[in-house]
Every structure is written in structure tokens, then in C-alpha cells.
Amino acid sequence: MTASRKFLKGNEAVVYGALAAGCRCYFGYPITPQNDIPELMSSEMVKVGGQFVQAESEVGAANMLLGAAACGVRAFTSSSSPGVSLMQEAISYMAGSELPGVIVNMARGGPGLGDIGSSQGDYFQAVKGGGHGDYRCYVLAPATCQEAYDHMIEAFDVAYAWRVPVLVLGDAILGQMKEPVTTWTPDVNADAGKDWRLEGASGRPERLLKSLFLEDGALAGHNAKLQTRYRDMQPLSRLETVGVDDAELVIVAFGTIGRIARSAASQLRKQGHKVGVARPVTLFPFPVAQLQALAVPGRRFLTIEQNCGQMVEDVRLALAGKAEVAFHGHLPGNLPNPDEFIQPILDALAAKA
Amino acid sequence: MHHVLINEERCKGCLLCTVACPKEVLEQSARFNQQGYKVVEVARQDDCTACAACARICPDFAIRVFRKKSAKPKGAKGEQA
Amino acid sequence: MTSINLAALQQEGYTEVATLPEVLADRPMHYCPGCHHGIAHRLVAEALEELGQVERTICVSSIGCSVFIYNYMHLDTVEAPHGRAAAVATGVKRARPDAFVFTYQGDGDLASIGLAESMHCANRGEKLSIVFINNTVYGMTGGQMAPTTLPGQKTTTSPGGRCASTEGLPLKMAEIMAGLGGVAYSARVATTSLKRIVEAKKAIKAAFQCQIDGRGFGFVELLSACPTNWRMTPLQANERVEKELIPYFPLGVFKDDANDPACSVSGGDS
The missing domain is CATH 3.40.50.970 (Thiamin diphosphate (ThDP)-binding fold, Pyr/PP domains)
Incomplete structure (x- = not known):
């Protein structure tokens, strides 16, 4: 190598x-x-x-x-x-x-x-x-x-x-x-x-x-x-997590949106909000068990995607009955930036109360 | 005398061989095989020149042609190059 | 009669004429009575054996009656989606330049849904061969109109006969292919008689030879009978090929770069 x-x-x-x-x-x-x-x-x-x-x-x-x-x-x-x-x-x-x-x-x-x-x-x-x-x-x-x-x-x-x-x-x-x-x-x-x-x-039976x-x-x-x-x-499924241990809210997002969500979460951390990010690295197989392990009592989830709500269905299936899963869809056609995720994240946090 | 062998279970009775044969050696029989096809048969074996036109046109590879070695190999067009 | 003993024949000094190629599987075929696929299969098998290509051949089967070609030939085979055989074959040949690669396709597959794949494969001059069976109908699906259906020909989707003003005229693929730069050889043949079968085999071998020599793309169109979907007896269908198909689809070699150096494309696989 x-x-x-x-x-x-x-x-x-x-x-x-x-x-x-x-x-x-x-x-x-x-x-x-x-x-x-x-x-x-x-x-x-x-x-x-x-x-x-x-x-x-x-x-x-x-x-x-x-x-x-x-x-x-x-x-x-x-x-x-x-x-x-x-x-x-x-x-x-x-x-x-x-x-x-x-x-x-x-x-x-x-x-x-x-x-x-x-x-x-x-x-x-x-x-x-x-x-x-x-x-x-x-x-x-x-x-x-x-x-x-x-x-x-x-x-x-x-x-x-x-x-x-x-x-x-x-x-x-x-x-x-x-x-x-x-x-x-x-x-x-x-x-x-x-x-x-x-x-x-050659020298073996034919293959089809x-x-x-x-x-x-x-x-x-x-x-x-x-x-x-x-x-x-x-077992090949993978979930990358950042700051989830004490999180009151876990953002679930994949790909580049997962990365932008991480920037937003890190800004909010500095303001004292307990926000973590879970990023599925494999979308199939979906990291079901890893997500379930994060669903401790009282913790909320917010799925952010640059679409009108697709992976959120799999997150809700994975966490069925164990946690509330909110959704924020950043519409395709608009370039996402971390600042735009702040308010939806705060809203999701507030919904806890 | 050459020999034409018909595998009657493979024959689907299409009769393409009967028109391919220049000597009209083959014709439809009155027999049906297990698949329900009215099979072809060798009607005039003596006229066969072993040209193998029947074997080569048979879409079901149901015909085999054997040439008597002593016979003159004329009309052996169908033989592989 | 079948009572004659094979071993006895051989002992009595008989030799078999036109023996079956070993690459053909010894099993009954699913084709309808009088269908020409079997004749074409045999010609392909003979050509592969006589050119010494069997052990390095990869066959690409297509969708239609002949999808099961792999049941009848002892060849490494991959099944392509409908119409995509030429693209799949391109992938195979590029991945294995040392393999001999051919597709076996019907008219709906090659000339309708797969026209783009087929023509671009040909135009790129892929070093592979296509055996094209033109029987003027979709056989496996029940005799619908094909891109090669003759004007006036009744099919299950042209019950009044193909109308040239609304459904166009049949595509003459051998001529179309001959017009493309990467094509080294393009011919149309038939299998209605021993004479035609001998010519057909010559054409298949010539098309295959282009690939072996690295000269380019080889194409052979075989006019074939489909008695079932033509609603004819096998003998009537065989005659229709001669009387109706051949006048519209003339037989012949439309391009052969072996006889015309001006046609040749640059050699080599990369």
C-alpha cells in the first residue's frame, strides 16, 4: 500500500x-x-x-x-x-x-x-x-x-x-x-x-x-x-456519529448534507445546545441497529435532507416507537448552507419541551 | 447404398428436408411421435446421394446421413470444409 | 426407420456426412416446427468450430425466441437486456480483447429497441460479430409488427397489414450497417435451401474472420421463416422467404473490406 x-x-x-x-x-x-x-x-x-x-x-x-x-x-x-x-x-x-x-x-x-x-x-x-x-x-x-x-x-x-x-x-x-x-x-x-x-x-464446462x-x-x-x-x-452498514453522547437532539443526514449539518451542529454546540449528528455512510444496508442504539429516552431526532423527505422514512422505520423523528427538507434548486439549518434545528429542539 | 437416419423423437414434421432433398428421398410418414408431430421418413433410400442437404436444413438436427465408403464421393456438397 | 444400428453402420464402412458440431448441445430445441433458428444455430456452431474459436468464445444472447441459445451451445454466455446485446458485447470485448465475442439477435431486439446500441457498436468498429435473425415479426411475444415487417404484412398489431404511410417501411439493416464506417463486413443471406445455407455459412465465417483479424465489426443478417406467427405451414413459410422477403431484402454482401482496402478501419483493439 x-x-x-x-x-x-x-x-x-x-x-x-x-x-x-x-x-x-x-x-x-x-x-x-x-x-x-x-x-x-x-x-x-x-x-x-x-x-x-x-x-x-x-x-x-x-x-x-x-x-x-x-x-x-x-x-x-x-x-x-x-x-x-x-x-x-x-x-x-x-x-x-x-x-x-x-x-x-x-x-x-x-x-x-x-x-x-x-x-x-x-x-x-x-x-x-x-x-x-x-x-x-x-x-x-x-x-x-x-x-x-x-x-x-x-x-x-x-x-x-x-x-x-x-x-x-x-x-x-x-x-x-x-x-x-x-x-x-x-x-x-x-x-x-x-x-x-x-x-x-476452455478446459472447463461453459458458464452462463x-x-x-x-x-x-x-x-x-x-x-x-x-x-x-x-x-x-x-453488518456492513455504517453510521458516523459526532457529539451524540449527551445530545438532546440527533440530526440524521447523509452525504454532503450530513457534513453541512455537522457545521450547523458545531455552531449550536458553541451556543450551548446539545446537538449531535449521525451520518449514515452506507444507505443500503441502512444502519438500523446503530440508529436504534442512539434512541435513548427523551432524545429527539431531526432528519435533514436535500429533498422533500426520503431517507426520513427509513429513519422513522428504524426508530419506530422509540423516538420522535422530525424532518427538514432543503429543497433541491437552492444551494444549502449551514445557517439555513440553524432555525429548523432549534425548532426541533424546542419541540421537546 | 447410403443411409439416412431420422431421429423421429426430434423430428417436428416441418418437412423442410423433403424439399431440400434433390432426389425426393424423404417424405412425410403416417406416424406421429410422442410430441404429436407427424414425422418424416426415408421413402427412397436407394436414390440418396449422401449430399446431406436434409441434415443441414433440418432445424432440429434430427437427420444424420451416412455415406458408404466405397461409393464415389460425387454430390458431396454438404460435407464440411 | 430408426432400427438401423449406428455402430453397425460404422463397422460396415459408412462415414457420417455433415456431422454435428460438438459445441452444439445434444438436446431437443424449443423452437416451433420449421423455424430457421436451428439452422442458423448450426451454422454459427460450424463456423466457430471451423475457425477454431470455440474455447475463446463469449456469446451474448438477446431477448426473443433465441434467448435460449445458451441451452443449445456449450459456450460461455451472458444474457443481455432486450436490445442491449451490442452494448453488452462491447463491454465484454473491451474487458476481454482476446475473446471471440458474438451476439445473436432478432429483428425486434436489434432493429427496434436496440437500434442505437447496434448501430453505435458497429460505427465504433468494435471487434465483434453480430448474427441478426430477421423473420419480420416479434416471435416470442406472439407475432407483433417488427421494424422489418413487410408492407401489407398482417401481424397481431397490424391486423390490416403494415401501412407504409403510418408505420413506415421495413429497415434494411444489412445495407444500413454497410454504410457505417466501423463495419468491416455486412451481408444478408437466407437458409431456405442447401445452396443458400452454404452461402450463409460463408458469410458468417467471413464476418467472424473480421473479428479474428482485428479488422472491425462483422454483421450477417439471416432471413428466416416464422411459420407460427406467419400463420403458415413450414413449407409455405420457407417459400415466403424466397418469394416475398428476398425481393424486398436482397441477398448479398454489402460491404467487405477484405475486397476493398478503402473501407478498412484502423486495426488494433485499443
């Missing part, structure tokens, strides 16, 4: 994290605000002897990812919200065929064309399946450029260890902001996938990667297997 320090945009951190993780195929299509990724990949991937394809569409890019993943070659695609909607078909097929693809969504405002500013409006799409059928992606929500780098490495490891598609859900803020990043190179398990990947049936199960009972069995896998992944 070698480490060095670089000053990188979130989008660039994604690229270098992926390359460090041994990614050798990238397929993409232009869409703001993630264009740095395909642009940088078009030169960086060539340097490591990998393949860069500017696809005809996000549909094409995601299906190229499916093909490369079927070969057991580390590959990823990136896009932003409208483009990720187009990728849902392939993601569903990858989940059904147990293929380890990595997809990065530097989310923007919606619905429809929305805007090119940041948004967390794709939470449901990311964590509830997104495409057709019963499946989940492993979903990481980086809040810093360092995490963008680290999460790409983790994304490939989890994708190959569990044979699931992995989604890295960032946003326009993360993609465009620049921070120092400690880069490092992990040991990559080259044997991952050697018992299923396609390479030509598919999601069609027509035989009686076959699809039910396949779905049961996938659901077991998703349950078994639950």
Missing part, C-alpha cells in the same frame, strides 16, 4: 479511487455535473492500459458495464440523476445476474431535467432498488473527497465479495468541491470472480450469466437467495 497526498475534486477522486482499485474499464456519457469523470478517464484509463468508451447513451454505458462485469473485470460507469434513471434497466439485470458493477451518481436536481445543482432526490431510487424486481444495490454516500476516493475502493471490493451492483451516491457539491485527498493503493484480489467470470469455456428463470420454482429460489444475501450484508 502506497500513500500520497493530492488536491482533488470529488469527481477526480472518484476516478483515481477507481483506478487504484484496479478498475480497467470505464463507460460513460456526458451529463453535468459529473463530466470531469469521463473527461479525466479518457486519458487516465489509457495510461493504465484500460478501456475507455464514450457510450451512445447511459443505457449503452450501463450495459457495457454489465458486459465487462460478466467477464470479472473491474469496471464502472458514472452519471447524474437523469442518466442514472436510464441505467436502471441494466442495474436490475446486473442484480438479477449477480454481476459486480459499480455505478456513480453525482446527483442533480429533479424531477425531470431539474437543474444541475446538488440534490438528494435520488435516495429512493438508489436504496429501494430503482429498477424493476426485488433487488438492492449496496449504496455508499460519500461526504468528502477523501470518502469519494475511499468509497470507490470499497465499492469494488463489496461488489466482488457479494456479487451485487454497488452505487456510490454523491451530488453536485461533492463532485465539484476540491479537497486534499490521501491516495492509496489497496491489494486487489485478482482471484475474485474466477469461479464464475466469462473468459471462454443470466437473470431469466422460467423453470418451476427457479425464480422463487433465486429471489430467496438474493434476499438472504441482502440480509447477510446488514
Whole structure:
């Protein structure tokens, strides 16, 4: 493992994290605000002897990812919200065929064309399946450029260890902001996938990667297997907490909003308010047990998201009956800043009395 | 005399072989197989030139053609290159 | 009759003509009587074996009747979403440049929902091959109108016959592909007779050879019969290919860079 320090945009951190993780195929299509990724990949991937394809569409890019993943070659695609909607078909097929693809969504405002500013409006799409059928992606929500780098490495490891598609859900803020990043190179398990990947049936029986199960009972069995896998992944869930031990109010927020909430909480701490922050780092599996552990009697929760209320449903499910969960939605289209979170946090604190 | 073998359980009675054969060796039989298809049969084995047109057009690979080694290999178009 | 003993035949000095390729699985196929898929499968299998590609082949199956091609060929295979086979194959070939990669697609898959993926794959000159089965209908879903349905042809979604003024005219994919820069070879063939089958195999091998030589994208369109959805007997359907399909979809080689150096695209996989 070698480490060095670089000053990188979130989008660039994604690229270098992926390359460090041994990614050798990238397929993409232009869409703001993630264009740095395909642009940088078009030169960086060539340097490591990998393949860069500017696809005809996000549909094409995601299906190229499916093909490369079927070969057991580390590959990823990136896009932003409208483009990720187009990728849902392939993601569903990858989940059904147990293929380890990595997809990065530097989310923007919606619905429809929305805007090119940041948004967390794709939470449901990311964590509830997104495409057709019963499946989940492993979903990481980086809040810093360092995490963008680290999460790409983790994304490939989890994708190959569990044979699931992995989604890295960032946003326009993360993609465009620049921070120092400690880069490092992990040991990559080259044997991952050697018992299923396609390479030509030489000296062994042929292999088949598919999601069609027509035989009686076959699809039910396949779905049961996938659901077991998703349950078994639950211990991978992570929750980052700051100042929660004595908190009267815990703010639950993910990604860049989690970071902005932390600034707001730290301002309020200085004024004597006992406010902590809990930031889910994995959105699926959701850190249910970790949140429940925070639900001591008398403590209130406030979920802040840059959307109209999506993750709050999972927070309420996790804390069902154990704590009150308020919600503040910062509407996509408006750039969030810590000062705007102060009043909603104070209101939530006051509601306790 | 060459030999044409029909795997009657594979035959779906499409009869493409009957028109592919230049010598009209094959024709529909009166028999049905277990799938309910009225199968083809070898009606004029003596006329067979072992060209294997029937085998190559059969979409169900139900026909195999055997050439008598001593016979002249003329008309052996269907053989693999 | 089937009573003739195989072993006895061999002992008596008989040799089998046109033996089945070993890469074909020995099992009954699900295709309808008289469907040409089986003939095409065999040609693909023969071509792979004769070109020595079986052990390094990755097949991309598509959605339609032929999704089950993987039940009939002993090949590493990945199943692509409907229409996306060319994109999936691009990913496969880029990930494994040393593999021989082909897709096997029907007309709805390739020429309708997958038109963009297919044409861009071809235009990029991906070093892979597409075997395109054109039977002018959606077979698996019950005979709906396809992008290749002939004018006037009745289908379950064009009960009055395809109307050119509202539904357009059939896409001639072999000609369209031939017009794209990255395409090294594009041909249209049929499998209605031994003569046609021999030509079809030649075309499939030529398309495959483009990939083996790293010359570019190879495309073969096979006109095929769908007796079930044409509401015809297999023999009538076979005849329809000759009398109705071929006049609209002429057979021939529309591009072959082996015979025209001006067409060639730059070689190499990266």
C-alpha cells in the first residue's frame, strides 16, 4: 500500500479511487455535473492500459458495464440523476445476474431535467432498488473527497465479495468541491470472480450469466437467495456519529448534507445546545441497529435532507416507537448552507419541551 | 447404398428436408411421435446421394446421413470444409 | 426407420456426412416446427468450430425466441437486456480483447429497441460479430409488427397489414450497417435451401474472420421463416422467404473490406 497526498475534486477522486482499485474499464456519457469523470478517464484509463468508451447513451454505458462485469473485470460507469434513471434497466439485470458493477451518481436536481445543482432526490431510487424486481444495490454516500476516493475502493471490493451492483451516491457539491485527498493503493484480489467470470469455456464446462428463470420454482429460489444475501450484508452498514453522547437532539443526514449539518451542529454546540449528528455512510444496508442504539429516552431526532423527505422514512422505520423523528427538507434548486439549518434545528429542539 | 437416419423423437414434421432433398428421398410418414408431430421418413433410400442437404436444413438436427465408403464421393456438397 | 444400428453402420464402412458440431448441445430445441433458428444455430456452431474459436468464445444472447441459445451451445454466455446485446458485447470485448465475442439477435431486439446500441457498436468498429435473425415479426411475444415487417404484412398489431404511410417501411439493416464506417463486413443471406445455407455459412465465417483479424465489426443478417406467427405451414413459410422477403431484402454482401482496402478501419483493439 502506497500513500500520497493530492488536491482533488470529488469527481477526480472518484476516478483515481477507481483506478487504484484496479478498475480497467470505464463507460460513460456526458451529463453535468459529473463530466470531469469521463473527461479525466479518457486519458487516465489509457495510461493504465484500460478501456475507455464514450457510450451512445447511459443505457449503452450501463450495459457495457454489465458486459465487462460478466467477464470479472473491474469496471464502472458514472452519471447524474437523469442518466442514472436510464441505467436502471441494466442495474436490475446486473442484480438479477449477480454481476459486480459499480455505478456513480453525482446527483442533480429533479424531477425531470431539474437543474444541475446538488440534490438528494435520488435516495429512493438508489436504496429501494430503482429498477424493476426485488433487488438492492449496496449504496455508499460519500461526504468528502477523501470518502469519494475511499468509497470507490470499497465499492469494488463489496461488489466482488457479494456479487451485487454497488452505487456510490454523491451530488453536485461533492463532485465539484476540491479537497486534499490521501491516495492509496489497496491489494486487489485478482482471484475474485474466477469461479464464475466469462473468459471462454476452455478446459472447463461453459458458464452462463443470466437473470431469466422460467423453470418451476427457479425464480422463487433465486429471489430467496438474493434476499438472504441482502440480509447477510446488514453488518456492513455504517453510521458516523459526532457529539451524540449527551445530545438532546440527533440530526440524521447523509452525504454532503450530513457534513453541512455537522457545521450547523458545531455552531449550536458553541451556543450551548446539545446537538449531535449521525451520518449514515452506507444507505443500503441502512444502519438500523446503530440508529436504534442512539434512541435513548427523551432524545429527539431531526432528519435533514436535500429533498422533500426520503431517507426520513427509513429513519422513522428504524426508530419506530422509540423516538420522535422530525424532518427538514432543503429543497433541491437552492444551494444549502449551514445557517439555513440553524432555525429548523432549534425548532426541533424546542419541540421537546 | 447410403443411409439416412431420422431421429423421429426430434423430428417436428416441418418437412423442410423433403424439399431440400434433390432426389425426393424423404417424405412425410403416417406416424406421429410422442410430441404429436407427424414425422418424416426415408421413402427412397436407394436414390440418396449422401449430399446431406436434409441434415443441414433440418432445424432440429434430427437427420444424420451416412455415406458408404466405397461409393464415389460425387454430390458431396454438404460435407464440411 | 430408426432400427438401423449406428455402430453397425460404422463397422460396415459408412462415414457420417455433415456431422454435428460438438459445441452444439445434444438436446431437443424449443423452437416451433420449421423455424430457421436451428439452422442458423448450426451454422454459427460450424463456423466457430471451423475457425477454431470455440474455447475463446463469449456469446451474448438477446431477448426473443433465441434467448435460449445458451441451452443449445456449450459456450460461455451472458444474457443481455432486450436490445442491449451490442452494448453488452462491447463491454465484454473491451474487458476481454482476446475473446471471440458474438451476439445473436432478432429483428425486434436489434432493429427496434436496440437500434442505437447496434448501430453505435458497429460505427465504433468494435471487434465483434453480430448474427441478426430477421423473420419480420416479434416471435416470442406472439407475432407483433417488427421494424422489418413487410408492407401489407398482417401481424397481431397490424391486423390490416403494415401501412407504409403510418408505420413506415421495413429497415434494411444489412445495407444500413454497410454504410457505417466501423463495419468491416455486412451481408444478408437466407437458409431456405442447401445452396443458400452454404452461402450463409460463408458469410458468417467471413464476418467472424473480421473479428479474428482485428479488422472491425462483422454483421450477417439471416432471413428466416416464422411459420407460427406467419400463420403458415413450414413449407409455405420457407417459400415466403424466397418469394416475398428476398425481393424486398436482397441477398448479398454489402460491404467487405477484405475486397476493398478503402473501407478498412484502423486495426488494433485499443
